[in-house]
Amino acid sequence: MPERQIELIAHLARRAGFGATREELEEYGKIGYEGTVDKLLETSSPQWMSEYLIRRYHPDESSMLAGLSGLEAWLYRMITTDTPLLEKMTLFWHGIFATGYPKVLNAKPLSDQIRMFKKYAMGDFRHLLVEMARDPAMIIWLDNQQNHKDAINENFGRELLELFSMGVGNYTEDDVKECARAFTGWTIGNCEYMELRSARDSDWPYGRISWHYQFDAQDHDDGEKEFLGRKGNFNGEDIVEIICEQEATARFIARHIYHFFVADEPPVPQWPYQSPRDPEAIDQIVQAYFDSNYDIRAVMKFVFNSDFFKSEDCWYEKVKSPAELVTGVMRLTESVDRPKYEHSSRQLRMQYMGQTLSNPPSVEGWDGGTTWIDTGALVERMNFASEELGKLETPGSKELFDKIAFEGNGDVEAGRIIDICLKHLGTINVKDDTRSKLVNYASKNGVIRVVDQEIDELGKEKIAGVVKLIASTPEFQRA
Amino acid sequence: MATKGLEQRQFLRYVRTVGMTTMRGRGFYYPMDTTMSSSGRIYVLSRSFERAPSDTIRITMLNEDGDYFGVFGSGGIGNGQFRWPCGIALNDQNRVFVTDEYLNRVSVFNESGEFIKHWGTGGKNEGMLNGPCGIVFDQDNNVLIADSQNHRIQKFTGDGQFISSFGVYGNGDGRLNLPWGLGVNQEGEIFVADWGNDRIQRFSPDGKFVAKYGSSGRQEGEFMRPAGVIINQEGYIYVADWGNERVQVLGPDGEFVQTIRGEATNSEWADDFLGVNVEEAGARKRANLEPDIEYFNDDPHEESSHIEKLFWGPVSLMLDAKDRLFITETNRHRIQVYERNN
Numbered sequence A: 001m002p003e004r005q006i007e008l009i010a011h012l013a014r015r016a017g018f019g020a021t022r023e024e025l026e027e028y029g030k031i032g033y034e035g036t037v038d039k040l041l042e043t044s045s046p047q048w049m050s051e052y053l054i055r056r057y058h059p060d061e062s063s064m065l066a067g068l069s070g071l072e073a074w075l076y077r078m079i080t081t082d083t084p085l086l087e088k089m090t091l092f093w094h095g096i097f098a099t100g101y102p103k104v105l106n107a108k109p110l111s112d113q114i115r116m117f118k119k120y121a122m123g124d125f126r127h128l129l130v131e132m133a134r135d136p137a138m139i140i141w142l143d144n145q146q147n148h149k150d151a152i153n154e155n156f157g158r159e160l161l162e163l164f165s166m167g168v169g170n171y172t173e174d175d176v177k178e179c180a181r182a183f184t185g186w187t188i189g190n191c192e193y194m195e196l197r198s199a200r201d202s203d204w205p206y207g208r209i210s211w212h213y214q215f216d217a218q219d220h221d222d223g224e225k226e227f228l229g230r231k232g233n234f235n236g237e238d239i240v241e242i243i244c245e246q247e248a249t250a251r252f253i254a255r256h257i258y259h260f261f262v263a264d265e266p267p268v269p270q271w272p273y274q275s276p277r278d279p280e281a282i283d284q285i286v287q288a289y290f291d292s293n294y295d296i297r298a299v300m301k302f303v304f305n306s307d308f309f310k311s312e313d314c315w316y317e318k319v320k321s322p323a324e325l326v327t328g329v330m331r332l333t334e335s336v337d338r339p340k341y342e343h344s345s346r347q348l349r350m351q352y353m354g355q356t357l358s359n360p361p362s363v364e365g366w367d368g369g370t371t372w373i374d375t376g377a378l379v380e381r382m383n384f385a386s387e388e389l390g391k392l393e394t395p396g397s398k399e400l401f402d403k404i405a406f407e408g409n410g411d412v413e414a415g416r417i418i419d420i421c422l423k424h425l426g427t428i429n430v431k432d433d434t435r436s437k438l439v440n441y442a443s444k445n446g447v448i449r450v451v452d453q454e455i456d457e458l459g460k461e462k463i464a465g466v467v468k469l470i471a472s473t474p475e476f477q478r479a
Numbered sequence B: 001m002a003t004k005g006l007e008q009r010q011f012l013r014y015v016r017t018v019g020m021t022t023m024r025g026r027g028f029y030y031p032m033d034t035t036m037s038s039s040g041r042i043y044v045l046s047r048s049f050e051r052a053p054s055d056t057i058r059i060t061m062l063n064e065d066g067d068y069f070g071v072f073g074s075g076g077i078g079n080g081q082f083r084w085p086c087g088i089a090l091n092d093q094n095r096v097f098v099t100d101e102y103l104n105r106v107s108v109f110n111e112s113g114e115f116i117k118h119w120g121t122g123g124k125n126e127g128m129l130n131g132p133c134g135i136v137f138d139q140d141n142n143v144l145i146a147d148s149q150n151h152r153i154q155k156f157t158g159d160g161q162f163i164s165s166f167g168v169y170g171n172g173d174g175r176l177n178l179p180w181g182l183g184v185n186q187e188g189e190i191f192v193a194d195w196g197n198d199r200i201q202r203f204s205p206d207g208k209f210v211a212k213y214g215s216s217g218r219q220e221g222e223f224m225r226p227a228g229v230i231i232n233q234e235g236y237i238y239v240a241d242w243g244n245e246r247v248q249v250l251g252p253d254g255e256f257v258q259t260i261r262g263e264a265t266n267s268e269w270a271d272d273f274l275g276v277n278v279e280e281a282g283a284r285k286r287a288n289l290e291p292d293i294e295y296f297n298d299d300p301h302e303e304s305s306h307i308e309k310l311f312w313g314p315v316s317l318m319l320d321a322k323d324r325l326f327i328t329e330t331n332r333h334r335i336q337v338y339e340r341n342n
Helices: A003-016 A022-041 A051-057 A071-080 A084-096 A107-120 A125-134 A136-141 A155-162 A173-182 A191-199 A236-245 A247-261 A279-291 A296-305 A322-333 A343-352 A375-389 A395-405 A414-424 A432-444 A457-471 B004-010 B268-276 B278-286 B300-306
Strands: A186-188 A213-215 A225-227 A230-232 A410-412 A448-451 B012-018 B031-036 B042-046 B058-062 B068-072 B085-090 B096-100 B105-109 B115-119 B132-137 B143-147 B152-156 B162-166 B182-184 B190-194 B199-203 B209-213 B228-231 B237-241 B246-250 B256-260 B314-319 B325-329 B334-340
Touching (some): A173 A225, A186 A191, A247 A296, A322 A395, A375 A457, A395 A414, A410 A414, A414 A432, A432 A457, B190 B228, B268 B278
Antiparallel strands (some): A225 A230, B085 B096, B096 B105, B105 B115
8 A cells, every 4th residue: 555545544543543553554554544434433342441450450440539530441441442433532522511520529420421422422413412411410510400490590501502512693592591491300319419429529438429310300391492493392302403403503513523633723712703714624514414314423434534634734733632642652652451550640641731631621621722732731742752652661662673673684774763663653744854853863873783683772772762752743742 | 949049038148337438547448358357356458549648548457346446557668558459368376468469569567557577579480479469378377369460379478488379371270360369268278269260260278270160241150350259167158249249159069049239238437427417417318329220331330339238349258257248348448247147
């Protein structure tokens, strides 16, 4: 397969997953680009590190007493999954339906919410919205337990329209109220006790008790409502059905998909006032949404096979989020095969880079794009990638040394070292200027010599130095 | 088989619950194992977790009635400290031995919790350790350790001198996959919770394969990642069927007798807490703690996360002098006690 085709698949792997090793890319190459899209979209039986293993060695990932429990397990899943798109879609929805610890104050329902996103991430958008509305963490996050038949609380109804489906300017204040009425009675079981425990961060006497959705028919307003020009005795499911029929909803979700998977859009609050970067692409995604009857998998298939996605104009245009960067680096090391004590610190490094999953900065989630980069975060990103990829003893590093040793006995030319390393780290296509600097660095450090198909320790350290430098390049830090 | 129903109903019955969740001091925080001295003092090993303050890792001393005798040990790598403590056992002099599956060593304390020494070196050669977890003393007062990530059982003197080992990685007879809990019967036979193989294996005192019980599954007599095993004086085999969130009782030859799923009530310490936190106690009283729920999946872990009285993370088993079974639950930070229903 032509190298350019492999590079295109590498672009797909970075966006629809967390990047891929050269070996994975060559395997994908055998089935071609469209075959790879189909393979990535096949998520019916995902495999990742055994949950039993995670629970055995990290008991807090099982019952979740700590504030941000559950995130280490999610990181394990992202690193070890064989269906990276499913995890990527889960991250995507988590960013839109952003729910955070500071109000929920219980890691278990937050973790359960992520699990729910994963289950419904790539199906019918209606199902996802209904499950999201029933999600106990979301109910508490947006106060729907306080949304009563005789005293509505508009918070969930407003955010459902503003942030989760249509965007401002596409509904009226009356629609918000009617929407809220339809969701009265959607609450959590044992609400008084669970809210009190959360308010006190109480795990007494016997640890966390998972939350569950409960429909309180007595507290549900089943009267007639007028919503988006339609009249009826709507309940929450009806409201979701009407929302999903709206072109505004299709456009809103299309723009989110474009922003997350294709190229950066401005922050959501600016959308009503600023046109999309590629209006034609948004139109096409909207069409795919309606053509598929709101099927997200079909929409994603369209996006990944589209010309605007494949265009080289958008390669390396997106800054990897901390979650994407940490996951991608650890996948390249191929060193995470069972739970380790040190794993906890990787999740913390993600936080130091500016992203704490299940703790978004606001209900609007993370802005993404270049907002991931400030001086401190950039240093942390480069340090993390360099430290992990520069370790000599990981399976990933050993594979790299073998590839260079395979060049044959003798001195390996600096340019060749750079090419092998760039391919090894996911087939990164750096700019000529960047490559020259890398070659210059490799040349300055003296030759790397292969003797008896082996590289000595000093040579390995030199190669690790090259890898560390590549990990700091803009191309590696971007997707 | 005709008597199975009778035994299922009658073999063990619930007695009481001991302990509660606390990060420090009087309580437990992710307890992994429990042992009891000849005087009835209970030692509960709390593992805590990586990001928690170091003093949340500890061994809590108490008795069954809830009398509290203090704590010892903490997180760290120094003497008397732990990273991933996993198993606890007492020898015939009431010295307390604690395995650490991260530091690959065994720490020894006296009955009061004063540090004496530690021994053990990480590695895969004979006598070295890689993930030591389950620990039990045999009749000769030698210590058996589940050297889990080496997939073997090793025998040492109490001073840490290597004696023998058996087991290699695999799923055939006598082979092991991440073994965890250990038990020894009256005849000195060794029972291994062969965690990764979803079975219990029985070995002669010198490590020869004798029998295996169970296979993967959720039916009676099947196991899902068993973590603990103990044998009573009559030869009944109790299994902490960890991944199924239950305890199973097998007869002396491995035949199924009973499954228990847990029926915890308030411990002395729980009552103390609720007695002074009346608002929380009131809300708890008004709540339905056994709601009828459509669960996200059919994993018992899910049900146990919702229904507080059920076992959640039943990890290790202990028998007292009265043949009562103490079941330690990591995720509920407590011990449920059962007795024979004679």
